[in-house]
Amino acid sequence: MNGLALSGVTGGYGSIQVLREISLRVHPGEIVTIVGVNGAGKTTLLRSIAGVLKSWRGQITLDGESIIGHPSYWVARRGLVLVPEGRGIFGDQTVRENLLLGTLARRDGKDAAAIGRDLERSLTLFPALRERLDGLAGGLSGGQQQMLALARGIMAAPKVLLLDEPSLGLSPILVRQIFEAIGRLRQEGLTVLLVEQMAGQALALADRAYVLEQGRITLEGAASQVRENPSVMQAYLGRNRVT
């Protein structure tokens, strides 16, 4: 089984259960999005997959290899990288150092040419970072820090990228650019699991989608079908659909 596969994953914080028997698949080269209200467990799910949070029960495999129960750095080195909500950039280091820290999890080791190519690609995607490349990351604005977190994820050259609210705090132009960039990365073979409040845009981009409600998957299917589902339209897309 290639790609990312979850079956019967249960987990939460302390003794409070958040995830209930989650099963889902992300095939190689696919963009899959998870739709749900705040508090449904989307972030918890991503954190559990990345090993930041220990799952209680269930199976998680990446290209057939079990990754459940392993610490997050181990999971990252297997090629599954989380860009967390809330950025988590290293404020006391420069933008360049932050980006190079992302390469620690690369599976191609220290291939300087590939790293240079990915660096160029990240900076083309986010020109604002190029202007501040040798400034401290802590001095970036909130939105620029979000760009840095995304670029750092790209620098890890992952097999599977988990994105938690990548559009958070970004200007309309940048949101569009980021969605375009994710689409382009897929063409290069990247697999993406995307959590995003801008459900309309996420569904337009994704191949398939899962709807998460109170820790359970209640609906799954092709993104275009999920998007036309009346209850999804009402609950997650709002009256004025943003596309």
Next chain:
Amino acid sequence: MRRAGWIVLGAAVVLLPTVTANTYYLYIVASAGLLTIVTAGLNVLVGFSGQMSLGHAGFYAIGAYTAAICTVKLGWNPWLAFLAAVLCAALVGAGVAGAALRVSGPYLAMVTIAFGIIVEGILVEWIPVTGGPGGIFRIPKPSLVWSYVLIMAVAALALWLTRNLRHSAWGRAFLAVRGSDVAAESLGLSAYYVRIVAFTVSAGFAGAGGALFAFMNGYISPDSFTLQTSILFLLALLFGGEGTVAGPAVGSLVLTLLPELLTSLTDYRLIIYGGLLMCSIYWLPAGVVGACRSRQSDSSDQPPEPNRPELESQPVRPEPATDRLMEVEGLSITFGGVAALSGVSLSLGRGIQAVIGPNGAGKTSLLNVLSGYYVAKAGHIRLDGESVTGRPPYAIARRGVARTFQTPQLFIDLTVLENVAVGVAGSRPGIILAAMLGLPMEVRRDCEILQTSRVLLDRAGLGPWAHARAESLPSGLRRRLEIVRALATAPRLLMLDEPAAGLSPTEIQELDADLSRLRATGPSVLLVEHHMDLVMAISDHITVLDYGRVIASGTPDAVRSDPAVIEAYLGASA
């Protein structure tokens, strides 16, 4: 379970003198009582306000020597001497805090260590007053049983006072400053002043403990007031559980009794003692009491879903005297050579004004300058005609400017209800002595604060979460709580930094409705936001920033069709 614990502890303390006349036991338990008094005070500083002191032996010494000198050399009544000791330690505490609290964290720890060493040095060198290394003898000394009774009574009082304090507006102010001093200042609290008060109270407790120590022994010398003593105070508090009311009692009891129980193992005694302490940090990071408490709260149910919200400001609100509530002229500020703002001027009146612009355009910097967190290099800010340029955040907040933050800054040690209560109390947490003594007027005032908070929470649909810890709220509701807390200060101007970030389309529609209602009845709003549907729908006026400059300003329609704005921010197809 908690009540049962107190009853058992109280009964044991009361019964001990009747079961045994063995002075050794009485002395040990009385020592634990002394330690409880000091750690209860230290708890106010460390557990509540989140600051560290490794110099409390200094205040303990000041209490002991004041009591000794007043009784032995000046012939005062011991009760009067006790009061003098408490006051003297508190006064010195206030002075030290005023100087030391300019720094915090490890630096504060170092300053307090230095303070302790200086006090110890003075005790040794100032022979005419302190008796030098030999100390002071023949301090009036009641019988051991009386000492025991007195110390236990004061220890119980100390715990009761800290308990009252924790549940007062002051206690919430302490924990607010600990959780986020940035947010506390935005509600009108001066973090510096609040920490000085915490330090003063804790020094007063240490002084009380020191005075009783002098009376119990009848003799004091500098040996009892070393850095080691300060470390023991802190250790007892951390072992018992900082921030909990019972923590000081439990920690003091264990750390006094344990070495005594280990006396039979003379050779290995210190090793075992040290080993146990190390293990306790590993297994009980929140202390004994903290560990028990978290086990209890784990079993509590998840809070229910929130109701449909409705945000409203408090009914009583000073009307803005003019339509020009805030006037900003030529603001400039640079960070590391990058101009975040250059020559920004704008004027805020009633209604909703939005500031938009590309990431890094200086929107949040502008908010931070307007609310006092950054000091502008050039320019003027006038609030209702009065200059507030360069004023600190709490001073600007007190003049009716409230704000939220891009990353919600909640007070995570407090409940959802208490978070709002900090906003309702604002810059007026009341009289701290009255709060500690639980005086009726203070209790009544606090009830009113909590009732008002409750009403505000219910109106915002957060009522079901009132008693959950703020930490447990999902991200969308955190933003909502932060807005409710800001509105609780009854502001004239509310500044929102990306309130819709991370909200779902449905939640954004709710925010839209809330803000529209605010426009009708509430304060003026300055909104920094990227969701254009929201901004265009509710704003009366929009200012566009790019590279720290105003590139456009006007009505939503005018801004939407401005070529410069489309180029820099909206993108061609918007």
